[in-house]
Amino acid sequence: MPNPSIQNEEQYEALREQGYSKEKSARIANTPDAGKNGGKASPYEEWTKEKLYDQAKDVGIEGRSKMDKEELIEALRNN
Known part of the structure; x- marks a missing residue:
């Protein structure tokens, strides 16, 4: 609906x-x-873990230091 x-x-x-x-x-x-x-931005899967971490830091995702690459991608997409 x-x-x-x-x-x-x-x-x-x-x-x-x-x-x-x-x-x-x-x-x-x-x-x-x-x-x-x-x-124009490449998909998160093509980003380095460091770049994903920096993006997560910029948007204020907590617990990012303990996340692996896949968890960072999920957190960024659901932020």
Whole structure:
């Protein structure tokens, strides 16, 4: 059933399938022109663990020092 508060339902569903949280998917799907100029960053799987750690630090993910690469990716996607 479509959610009237989501402006781009197709994009929202695609983001959810990629593992994004409901909140983050909604924020992106409700941003005007989201994705039109983006898409230049490589997927997290191609990032080094150090780069993932630095990104996790920048966004304030707690417990990052004990996370492996896969856990950092999951934490970043669900932040």
